[in-house]
Amino acid sequence: MSAVIMDAAGLHRTVVRLSHEIEERCEGLEHVVLVGVKRGGEVVARRIADYFARAEGVEVPCAGLDIGMTRDDLVTAFFVPAAERNDLGFSVEGKTVVLCDDVLHTGRSAVAAIEALFRLGRPARIKFLALVDRGGRELPVRADFVGKNVPTSHTEYVAVHLTELGAGADCLVITKEGERC
Numbered sequence: 001m002s003a004v005i006m007d008a009a010g011l012h013r014t015v016v017r018l019s020h021e022i023e024e025r026c027e028g029l030e031h032v033v034l035v036g037v038k039r040g041g042e043v044v045a046r047r048i049a050d051y052f053a054r055a056e057g058v059e060v061p062c063a064g065l066d067i068g069m070t071r072d073d074l075v076t077a078f079f080v081p082a083a084e085r086n087d088l089g090f091s092v093e094g095k096t097v098v099l100c101d102d103v104l105h106t107g108r109s110a111v112a113a114i115e116a117l118f119r120l121g122r123p124a125r126i127k128f129l130a131l132v133d134r135g136g137r138e139l140p141v142r143a144d145f146v147g148k149n150v151p152t153s154h155t156e157y158v159a160v161h162l163t164e165l166g167a168g169a170d171c172l173v174i175t176k177e178g179e180r181c
Contacts (some may be wrong), residue, residue, distance in 0.1 A: 004156070005150055012148040015044070016127060018149045019051045021145050027095050031124070034062040035088065039111050040102030041065075043164045044131050048100070056101070062089035065099075070119075092121040098145070104130035107141030129139040132158050132172060136159045150174065152155040 026032050029052060036045030042064030044143065049062035066086055099113055110128055117126065129145040134152040150158060155177040161167035 002159075003174045004171055005174055006148060006172040009168045011131075014131065015047045015051060016055075017148055018145050019048050019055075020169070022048065022098055022127075022129070023052075023056070025144070026098075029056070029058050029060050031094070031096050032098060033059055033088075033090060034060055034098050034100060035065050035092070035094060035101040035113075035117065036062070037102075037109055038064045038066050039165055040131075040160050041100045041113075041160060041180055043162045044129070045098075045100040046127055046164075048098075057069060061088075061090040063090070064111055067109060067112040067116050070115040076178055079101070086116060086120060092117060092123045093123075094124050097123040097126045098129055099126055100129045100131075102127075102131045102162075103158045104133045104141070104143050104146075105136050105158075107137050107139035109140045131160065134158050148172075 022032065023029055034045040036042030045062050049060050052058045052060045080111040097117060099114070099117065101109055104110065114126060117123065127144040131147040133143055133146045133149050135156065136152065137154050152158065152174060157175050159173045159175050161169070161171050161173065165172055
């Protein structure tokens with residue numbers, strides 16, 4: 001049985017709250033850039049950038065980051081992930097990079113994203129944003145900005161459904177292993 005943990009309205013409120021937290025903790029947006037881990041994290045980053053443009057009248061640089069070639073748990077002798085060349089379209093040098101992902105679990109994606117970012121330049125600082133933190137860390141990683149903490153067991157997963165990625169409606173759902181949502 002799947003459990004909805006955030007519907008479309010809740011997701012919108014969460015994006016607005018996270019946007020305000022970013023602006024407050026970064027003391028403005030002048031040196032901030034948003035980088036989202038492809039695919040879900042990129043959608044989150046773009047929604048935050050859109051909020052800043054609409055509500056604040058500020059264009060914050062935003063792009064997606066492919067971490068396929070920097071993940072330690074995906075590249076093997078038999079499988080090389082399809083990866084894109086990372087070209088953000090702006091520099092991260094000296095910037096505060098808000099690195100966005102949809103779900104934080106083991107911490108491996110966050111480490112891979114940081115490694116991919118450093119291949120593009122040297123930011124002044126990196127702040128990590130997770131739409132959902134489900135616990136279960138394997139690496140010493142924590143999010144600076146968290147949309148929702150949802151502790152899960154090893155047999156549960158957080159499925160993120162976003163309209164930009166083909167879902168009929170936005171929602172976040174906890175599913176059990178082997179279950180379809």
